[in-house]
Amino acid sequence: MAGKAPTSSQDFRHALLQHLTYTMGKDPEHAQFFDWRMALSHAVRDRIVDHWVASTRKTYEQDGKRVYYLSMEFLIGRLLEDGIVNLGLAEEAKEALDSFGQDYRTILMDEPDAALGNGGLGRLAACFLDSLSTIGCPAYGYGIRYENGLFKQSFVDGRQVEAAETWLQEPHPWEFERPEVRFTLGFGGDVISENGKTIWKPSELIQAEAFDTPIVGWQGRWANTLRLWAGRAVDPFDLGLFNSGDFAAASEHEALARSISRVLYPEDSNEAGKELRLKQEYFFSAASIRDILRRFDSKHDDIRLLPTKVAIQSNDTHPAIAGPELLRILHDERGLSFEEAFDITHHCMNYTNHTLLPEALERWDERLFGRLLPRHLQIIDRIDDAHYKAHPHRTLSARSDGQVKMGELSFMVSNRVNGVSALHTDLMKKTVFKELNALHPERIVNETNGVTPRRWLHSCNPKLSSLITETIGDEWVADLEQLKKLEPAIEEAGWLERFTQVKTDNKAALCDYVSKAHGINLNPEAMFDIQIKRMHEYKRQHLNILETIAHWLEIKDNPSADWVPRVKLFAGKAAQGYYFAKDIIRLINDFAKVANADVDTRDVLQVVFLPNYNVTLAERLIPAADLSEQISTAGKEASGTGNMKFALNGALTIGTLDGANVEIREQVGADNFFLFGMLADEVMQRRMMHDHAQQAINADPRLARALDALRSGRFSPEDPGRYTHIADNLTWSDYFLVCSDFTDYWRAQREVDQVYTEPQKWAKMAALNVARSGWFSSDRTIRGYMCDIWEAKSLIP
Ligand code: BZD
Numbered sequence: 001m002a003g004k005a006p007t008s009s010q011d012f013r014h015a016l017l018q019h020l021t022y023t024m025g026k027d028p029e030h031a032q033f034f035d036w037r038m039a040l041s042h043a044v045r046d047r048i049v050d051h052w053v054a055s056t057r058k059t060y061e062q063d064g065k066r067v068y069y070l071s072m073e074f075l076i077g078r079l080l081e082d083g084i085v086n087l088g089l090a091e092e093a094k095e096a097l098d099s100f101g102q103d104y105r106t107i108l109m110d111e112p113d114a115a116l117g118n119g120g121l122g123r124l125a126a127c128f129l130d131s132l133s134t135i136g137c138p139a140y141g142y143g144i145r146y147e148n149g150l151f152k153q154s155f156v157d158g159r160q161v162e163a164a165e166t167w168l169q170e171p172h173p174w175e176f177e178r179p180e181v182r183f184t185l186g187f188g189g190d191v192i193s194e195n196g197k198t199i200w201k202p203s204e205l206i207q208a209e210a211f212d213t214p215i216v217g218w219q220g221r222w223a224n225t226l227r228l229w230a231g232r233a234v235d236p237f238d239l240g241l242f243n244s245g246d247f248a249a250a251s252e253h254e255a256l257a258r259s260i261s262r263v264l265y266p267e268d269s270n271e272a273g274k275e276l277r278l279k280q281e282y283f284f285s286a287a288s289i290r291d292i293l294r295r296f297d298s299k300h301d302d303i304r305l306l307p308t309k310v311a312i313q314s315n316d317t318h319p320a321i322a323g324p325e326l327l328r329i330l331h332d333e334r335g336l337s338f339e340e341a342f343d344i345t346h347h348c349m350n351y352t353n354h355t356l357l358p359e360a361l362e363r364w365d366e367r368l369f370g371r372l373l374p375r376h377l378q379i380i381d382r383i384d385d386a387h388y389k390a391h392p393h394r395t396l397s398a399r400s401d402g403q404v405k406m407g408e409l410s411f412m413v414s415n416r417v418n419g420v421s422a423l424h425t426d427l428m429k430k431t432v433f434k435e436l437n438a439l440h441p442e443r444i445v446n447e448t449n450g451v452t453p454r455r456w457l458h459s460c461n462p463k464l465s466s467l468i469t470e471t472i473g474d475e476w477v478a479d480l481e482q483l484k485k486l487e488p489a490i491e492e493a494g495w496l497e498r499f500t501q502v503k504t505d506n507k508a509a510l511c512d513y514v515s516k517a518h519g520i521n522l523n524p525e526a527m528f529d530i531q532i533k534r535m536h537e538y539k540r541q542h543l544n545i546l547e548t549i550a551h552w553l554e555i556k557d558n559p560s561a562d563w564v565p566r567v568k569l570f571a572g573k574a575a576q577g578y579y580f581a582k583d584i585i586r587l588i589n590d591f592a593k594v595a596n597a598d599v600d601t602r603d604v605l606q607v608v609f610l611p612n613y614n615v616t617l618a619e620r621l622i623p624a625a626d627l628s629e630q631i632s633t634a635g636k637e638a639s640g641t642g643n644m645k646f647a648l649n650g651a652l653t654i655g656t657l658d659g660a661n662v663e664i665r666e667q668v669g670a671d672n673f674f675l676f677g678m679l680a681d682e683v684m685q686r687r688m689m690h691d692h693a694q695q696a697i698n699a700d701p702r703l704a705r706a707l708d709a710l711r712s713g714r715f716s717p718e719d720p721g722r723y724t725h726i727a728d729n730l731t732w733s734d735y736f737l738v739c740s741d742f743t744d745y746w747r748a749q750r751e752v753d754q755v756y757t758e759p760q761k762w763a764k765m766a767a768l769n770v771a772r773s774g775w776f777s778s779d780r781t782i783r784g785y786m787c788d789i790w791e792a793k794s795l796i797p
Contacts, residue, residue, distance in 0.1 A: 012089070013096040015043040028100055034170065036102050037080070037110045040093060041173035044083045045214075052214040052223035058795055059138040063299055065308065065792045067132065067139040067785075070288055070322055071125040071315035072281065073264065074143050074226060075117030077455075077615030079174050079213075081108050082130070085459050087220045112167040113616045115149035116228075118267040119534040120449075120641050121354050123615065124420075124778075125315055127641070130452040131782040133217030133224045134478060136796030142288035142319075144280060145175075145211050145228035146264045153573050153612045158589030160574055160582050174213045175228075181210035183290045184234060185283060191375045198332050200375035206257050207232040208287035218454055218478045221796050229287045231260035267534060268360070268575040278364060278372055285322035293329065303334060307347035311790035314351045314414070317362045317406035323349045323413035324376045324383070332375070338382060350789050351410040351417050352447075354638050356424070356432055357538065362406040369404045380404060387412050391439050411436045411443070416789040418447045421639035421660040427680065445788050448663055449639040450778035453480045456645045461623035463502040464649065464770070471495070480777035487771045496763045503626070503650060503766070510624035520608055526565035527756050530621055530651070531629035532613055535574035535581035538636035542584050542726065543738045544568070544629055547745055548607060549591060550706040555601045563604040564753040569621065571613035580729070585609060587723055590715040618642070623649050626766075627752060630655035631745065633736040635680030637661075644776035650766040652755075654748055656741070660776075668772045672765040676748035677741040686740055693731055696739035703742045707731065 019039035020026050026035045059066065084093050094104040117123060125141065132139040151162040186202020193199070208229040216223040233253040242250035265277050296309055314320055323345055330341035355361070370377040377399070384397040398409035411417055411433055419425030425446035429437045437444055458465045458477050468476060471489045476482040489495045504524070511522045522528075531544050548568055555563055570588055574581035592607035610617060628646030630637075630653050637659035647653060647664055655661040656677035665673040678686060686692050697704050710727040713720025730738055755762050786792045 009092045009095040012043065012092040013099055015046065016040060016096050016100070019043050033107060033110045036097065036100070037107050038171070038173055040097070040107060041080050041083075041111075044080065044087065044089065044093070045173060047087055047089070048083055048214050048216045048220070048223060051216055051220045052225070055136075055138075055223045055795075056225075060299075062138075062795055063309070064138065064795065065311055065790065066295075067137055067790050067792050068288065068292055068310065068312045069125065069128060069132075069139060069141045069315065070285060070312060070319035071122070071141065071143050072284070072318035073117030073122030073315070074125045074129070074141060074228075075119070075122035075615060076114045076126045076129075076226075077619075078108070078111040078113055080111050081459055082455060083216060085454060086130075086216050086218055109616075112170065113614045114167050114172075115165055115614055116143065116146050116264060118150060118264070120639070121316060124449055124641060127450065127452040127455075127778040128782060129215045129224065129226060130217065130454060131450075131778040133215050133222050134452075134454070134779060135782055135786070136217065136222040136794040137224075137782065137786055137792050138795055139224045139792075141215070141224070141226040142284065142291075143226070143228050144261050144264075144284045145230045146261060147258070148263045150264055150266065150573065150614075151576070155585075155589055155609070155611055158586045158593070160585050162576055175211045176213075178210040178212055181291070182207050182232065183287045185286045187279060187282070187372050189374070191378065197335075198375070198378075200328070200332065205234045206260060206283065207234055208283060210287075210291070227288075227291070229261065229284045231257045231262075231283065233257035266573075266575040268536070268578050268581075273365075275368060275372065278368065281318050282321050282325070282373060282376075285319045286325050288319075289322050289325050289329065293326075303330065303336070304340075304344065306344050310348045311792055312348050312350065313785070313789070314349065314410060316352060316354050317410050320351065320362075320406045320410040320413070321373070321376060323410070324379045327383075327413075328375055328379055331379075339386070342383070342386065346413060347415055349410075349414045351414040353407070353410075353417065353419055353424075353428055353432075356427055356638065357636065358432075361432065363403045364406070366399060366402050366404055377404070380409060383409070383412055394435060394439060396435050407432060408436065411440075414443070416445055417443050418445050418785075418789065419638070420447065420449045421663060422446055422448060423635075423657075423662050423680065424638040424659060427635060447781055447784045447788065448660055448776075449641050449644070450776050450781035451641050451644050451648070452778050453477055453648070455619070456622070457648050460619040461502075461506065461649050463505055464499075464623065467498055467502055468770075476774070478779070480779065481774035483771050483774040485771075486767065490764060490767045490771065496760065496767060499650070499767050500759065500763045503624070506623040510620055513620055514608070514610070518608075518610070522567050522606060522608070523565055523603070526567045526604075526606065527626045527752075528567050528569065528624055529627040529629065530569045530625040530646075531631075532569070532571045532618060532621055533640075533642055535572045535578070535585060537580060537736050538633050540631050540633060540736060540738055540741075541570060541572070541588070542730070543631055543741065543745060544570075545584070545588050545591060545607075546703070546706050546730075546738065546742065547749060548595075548605070549709055550702040550746065551749070552591075552595050552598075552601055552605055553705055553709065554702070555604060556598070559600040564756050565604045566606070568605070568607045569610060570608070571610040571617060571621065573613055580726075583723070583726060587710075587715065587726060590722075594715050618645070622646055622651070625649065625651035626756070626762075627651060628653045628655075630658070630661050631677070631741075632656060632658045633741070634658045634678055634683050636736070644773065647769045648773040648776060650770045652752070652762070652765055652769060654745075654752060664773075664776070667775050668769045672768050672772075674748045674752055676744040678737065683737055686737060687735070692737065693734035693739040696742060697731060700743045700746075702746060703739060 019042040024035045149165040187204040189201045189203035209232045211228045213226040214223045236254040238250045327341050327345045330336045419428045472485040511524045588609045622645050628651040630643040634656045639660040654674040707727045710723040716722040
């Protein structure tokens with residue numbers, strides 16, 4: 001049956017049994033969850049492959065423009081349910097498993113979560129893959145097949161402990177190894193001149209081998225490819241060394257080559273400056289460029305047509321070396337003039353910026369860069385020279401102060417540069433790319449992020465999805481703006497009650513999970529207030545916990561008052577070397593221990609930090625949220641995408657005017673959003689005051705009391721000084737203006753409490769958030785890229 005698409009439950013049952021028997025070599029009597037999951041995955045995969053082959057064939061036939069999305073990260077999570085849902089096979093799969101006495105959910109949950117990304121940037125890439133396939137835009141995702149994805153997080157005495165992630169330990173059913181697609185890449189060595197030609201002679205060679213994963217869109221109308229590269233040695237095994245008894249040295253080349261695709265570097269890691277990271281960036285960018293050219297060459301003789309067939313998107317600057325690499329091949333290897341090579345490269349390349357934080361803008365020491373990529377450093381100098389000739393008064397360059405600046409380089413090489421929310425794009429023009437924008441005012445465009453409704457509503461929230469489909473039909477899944485049609489229903493008798501019931505059921509399901517997985521019983525009647533994201537000072541998880549501490553102290557003053565019960569949930573990972581962020585995790589855990597044990601307060605306030613945040617945990621938490629915490633310092637969060645997922649699932653946002661919060665508030669209406677805090681320009685002004693934090697502390701006794709509680713050691717009696725440095729940091733430096741925003745945050749939180757006591761009002765606001773979040777579909781974002789940046793077309797008729 002393999003390769004033939006099963007249609008009915010009967011067919012599907014047969015396909016399942018075939019794979020269990022012939023792919024897994026198991027008898028149903030003895031099959032484990034793993035065997036059933038693999039058999040199911042293969043049955044679904046066969047069906048996907050049919051669409052995949054048809055799409056690939058059509059792409060070759062039509063020979064239109066292809067989009068290449070280069071990203072160091074694809075945070076794809078689990079794929080089985082995605083495949084089943086997109087193909088509309090859920091009923092068939094359930095029935096087939098049922099008939100063998102297997103539980104569908106349990107089998108789905110057996111799949112490891114592919115965490116090939118750190119956070120928003122990687123998850124955005126995964127949502128984009130889903131939308132590209134749903135829209136039918138011929139596209140390839142290119143990245144690295146990390147053997148170890150983002151670390152697993154656990155807590156020991158409240159502290160984050162990291163362990164290696166091992167998603168590839170079990171066979172991965174979704175990928176196809178392509179041993180025939182291999183490219184040899186070089187590092188180091190010399191650049192020489194021969195007969196007037198410049199030739200790079202690398203001293204170290206490595207191979208990149210392709211692994212393909214089909215990505216099927218909604219209703220299987222199109223499927224694209226995610227191609228991930230794995231490092232391989234050119235000569236994997238030295239028989240001479242082995243025979244001489246040096247077994248370890250005999251395989252050393254292979255071990256070294258594999259290390260290039262071994263680990264995902266964590267965001268903000270102090271280690272990120274290491275040579276291996278730069279090697280990873282060149283490795284996957286160079287392999288992808290070769291693959292793109294090979295595909296182009298198979299159909300075309302005239303390289304000048306490249307920009308009509310190829311649009312390359314660099315997801316942040318991590319793949320920025322792809323530009324100089326393409327230029328090098330066109331100029332050095334194919335003999336085009338530098339100017340022509342640059343022109344072609346420029347018309348193929350585009351760059352998305354995801355941060356304005358100066359410390360996060362990628363820069364490389366020019367000595368390291370020149371040692372690994374000597375020819376590319378020369379090419380970057382020529383790009384600078386050419387830019388200088390065209391714009392003699394400019395002061396910026398891609399290489400200066402002993403560094404190679406990947407943001408500036410990307411800007412100069414790219415045809416279009418985009419920000420990820422309206423505010424962020426505006427700030428990009430005013431700050432980091434001010435000078436370059438003045439020279440190239442047409443280059444920067446905005447494409448506000450979005451999320452795929454298939455995963456982030458249809459799959460993760462089946463009850464809300466059913467209610468929506470019953471109310472307005474099912475076209476919303478591929479056309480999310482249709483959610484607007486819910487608005488009249490919200491006014492109808494009984495609808496809001498059903499909507500509220502869905503939330504109640506989702507909260508009960510989360511309580512059940514937390515109880516089973518962690519032995520903690522949450523109060524299902526309470527408001528579920530959730531902050532889930534990477535741990536970072538600018539995201540201000542410490543503002544949240546400080547306000548929670550202040551609130552707890554007030555409850556303790558008067559335990560019998562009429563408090564609105566809350567469950568505060570946190571989840572998120574801190575980079576291994578980011579000690580302040582790790583201390584905030586520990587503080588939340590330490591405080592939770594004290595507060596959750598306090599008989600005076602525990603009925604109205606519970607605090608839980610759930611370990612090992614990943615895509616799967618987000619899928620459980622978001623449908624159960626009442627309140628979404630989006631409280632970054634204005635001007636610092638480029639967009640956010642979690643904020644969109646929460647609104648789409650009927651949570652209300654408490655947030656600053658930062659990133660895409662601005663557009664969420666515009667869409668859902670100011671009345672349906674709890675706004676607080678300074679605006680981006682007020683933040684900049686306020687920071688100029690040397691004593692901004694002390695002024696804020698002096699003006700707000702609640703804040704002063706919370707900071708005193710930190711200093712007193714109340715939450716860490718065994719080590720009273722543990723959090724003094726956090727209190728000191730906030731008092732004396734407070735770069736992210738936690739203290740200055742505290743009072744208004746407190747005010748907004750009390751407004752939240754007030755509205756929560758009026759269930760009708762709350763439910764209506766939440767329902768309006770769902771109805772008005774259609775614009776945040778990544779389908780809309782991808783259509784924007786196709787039109788404004790790539791000039792690409794859908795091949796679905
Ligand atoms: O990108 C995030 C931004 O912080 C979010 O505001 C935004 O919504 C998303 C998507 O545009 N940035 C990241 O996730 N960045 C990283 O993960 C990262 C990874 C490696 C190195 C540097 C940053």
